[in-house]
Amino acid sequence: MHDLLDDWAQCNGLRETSARLKLFFGLGAIAICISSLEPAAPLFVAASMSLIILILAKIPPRIYSRLLLFPLSFALISSLVVALMHGSGDMLYALDLFGRVLGIREDGAALALLLIARTFGGMCSLFFIALTTPMIEIFALLSSLRIPKSVIELSMMIYRYIFVLLDQAAMIHNAQVMRLGNRSIRSSLASFSMLASVLFLRSWEQGERLVIAMDARCYDGRLDLMEERRGARAKEIVAAAAYLAMALAISIASSRQGII
Template sequence: MFESTLDNYAHSNGLRDMNTFFKVIFAISTMLVSLISTSPVVPLLITFFMSALIIFQAKIPWKFYLKFLAIPFIFGFITFIFMSLFFGIGAHILDLGVFNLAVTEDGFNLGLLLFSRVMGGFTCMAFLALTIPMTELFSELERFRIPQIVTELAMLMYRYIFLFLDEGINMYHAQETRLGYSSYRKSFKSMGMLGSNLFIRTWIKGEQAHLAMESRCYDGSLRTLKAPESIRSIGIGKLALFVSFELILLICVYLTWNLRIV
């Protein structure tokens, strides 16, 4: 399933032996720079750079990465369209001629900025998810003094997201083998049945998982695994590259502070 593929890449990527704390700091600081930028230029640069880092350095297959990137891209693009049409003021750059809808300069710039921030932030998160196993990532979050309850909830949410997906896929395949999607009418009926039963099935699976945890001496807290000490060294060269990269991004943010595409 998708969870297994994601975990496999997290454990066997080209950047697996790099210091985990360093990767977390790098991704979070780059994401913050993307968020403070008032121009789409820097977030888009971060998107391309992080994507190249994931594909060429971490050696994640590009087809898998594009599938991983597809959903946030679609949501970001839809947001860009709505912001362009329904928000902002200024001169019209495109009149659709339907219901007086038009794309304004301010709306276009605002929509493009939000889209670029979404993509820049998500590629930073994708870098974390595809290069760091989740158990090590959660253990590193404890070093930032994040409350234990937050990390435990995050771990459970991560687990149950894929439990939800697994149940949905299994139910879909079961319906498909019984010709549940052989026609449009049957497809709508099957999707309705899947949606109505999926919550109940995942609830039952969650209860079973909780009972399994209690049978293994679950005391209300989850333990996280620390990364091996052999991969803890960062190196002066990597630190210099990291500082230089962030400084370049900050300079670009300053130079493009008032830059507008249209």
């Protein structure tokens, strides 16, 4: 996944667009999604962001659908729980489970729909940033915004070594599967405990190797980042501002209609 996101971020159709504009555009859309009181604006952001990613950024639909699968499945399960446990009004669906009635009411269904819409819109906006802007540009941009150096450097190391440890875990798991380490529940638990312990030792070793490598390169406590500045064109700024204004107008109009 690390190689996948970085590869597409380096060669997508919006690669030459200003990183500052893309970050402002994506974060603005996320803010509108999470602040909307009705699902209309988040659904509009989700649909339009998906079209931007697929058409303008030229990300293959197969890749994009795989990325959306996990957060959407989690959102659907969470929304179902919210719909069953929350709300008032007329009963839309009732289920008798061991003498206890579980039902979905109007307010619960509306809240569940809003939760799905917010998650969908926010994730599409987040994937817009991830699939069109390399992480090194995001870190350089944060550095130019006067974010503390220690926070940025720590984030860079965490981002890098998350995927290093995932690769190590995948290699160990594949070796265990080839040796029938998951043939039963008991052996699966033993294999998992062994994987966790070995992964902890590997992470410790990777940290020591990192310190030695950085000392060998005369590390003085600072990682320099070079930001490749690209000025945003006027039509790009106008298009981004018009889009965010439209999404905000939809959010406000739908909220007022819901209140009325």
